[in-house]
Amino acid sequence: MLVRSLRVPPSLLLFLAFCAFLGWHFGQAPLHESFNPAPPPPAPAPEAPPEKKSPRIALVTFVTDQRSYLHLALKSKDHYARRHGLDFLVDYEAHSERGTVYWKYDMMERLIKKNKWDWLWWLDFDTLVTNTDIKVADIIEETLANATNPDEIDYLLTHDCNGLNFGSFIVRGHERSIKFLHDAYAIADREKEKDNQMSEQDVIVKLMKDDPASAHRTIQVPQWKLNAFPQEIACFDDSRKAWEHGTFVIHFAGAWAHVKGDDPTGQLMRKYEPEIIWGDWKEFYNA
Structure with a gap:
């Protein structure tokens, strides 16, 4: 049987080739996409650490009569409080039945009950803040960092050569803290009934000796760091370190027993006034 050969038109061949190309192209598209995946979404930015909150601190003192150094003693404390955003609280009367020196405890109790401050820093009036660059908040933080249970510490205290000194404490x-004070009041009242008038420092010493739980809530700060004495009043703690230029605070405790003259504390105040590092008042005084 004779088979006639077939002739395919060129246009058909071209059409078939075009279809084959389209089929190949679309067949390859998923492969191309698999090798070029869409970029992943950017990772979320890390959250910024919470801003460290500064403790609320008040600087506390009282003065009940005229002094030759009244302006300077007030100025150094007020200037410091303004520079570092502390509240500065002064009483000009004292009405404690236990004696004037106990008024500092009465003030502390009254202010704690206001629930406005995290810490209260007591300074006797015969003191000067001699380096206003130093932050008392840093002293608190550094001291508590050395405590085994910092959240249980309520009193930061200093000593001198005679033991506890309450001229500067936090x-x-x-x-x-109020319970601690009430326990001290109880000791003072019991001793007073025995005709034994104890100082505000002595009752705290007795409290810590008789009650280990109360003592556990205190921590000692080096004297030079919070309550330094000048060379003229050489009654230092175990560090034996006297005040020097750049030290935070100078305390003229018992100046009358160490310096001759009609106004021992005033004389020392005026002597050390030029050593004060004040800082630039324009940066904060009108803030």
Whole structure:
């Protein structure tokens, strides 16, 4: 049987080739996409650490009569408080039945009950802040960092050559601190009934000796760091370190027993006034 050969028109061949190309192209598209995936979404930015909150601190003192150094003693404390955003609280009367020196405890109790401050820093009036660059908040933080249980510490205290010195101390603004004071009041009242009038420092010493739980809530700060004495009043703690230029605070405790003259404390105040590092008042005084 004779088979006639077939002739395919060129246009058909071209059409078939075009279809084959389209089929190949679309067949390859998924492969191209698999090798070029869409970029992943950017990772979320890390959250910024919470801003460290500064503790609320009040600087506290009282003065009940005229002094030759009244202006300077007030100025150094007020200037410091303004520079570092502390509240500066002064009483000009004292009405404690236990004696004038106990008024500092009465003030502390009254201020703690206001629940406005994390810490209260007491300074006797015969003191000067001699380096206003230093932050008392840093002293608190550094001291608590060395405590085994920092949240249980309520009193930061200093010593001199005679033991505890309450010319400069720091109290936590917590109701536990009030209990500590009430326990001290109880000792003072019991001793007074025995005709033994104890100082505000002595009752705290006795409290810490008789009650280990109360002592556990205190921590000692080096004297030079918070309550330095000048060379003229050489009654230092175990560090044996006297005040020197750049030290935070100078305390003229018992100047009358160490310096001759009609106004021993005033004389020392005026002597050390030029050593004060004030800082630039324009940066904060009108803030």
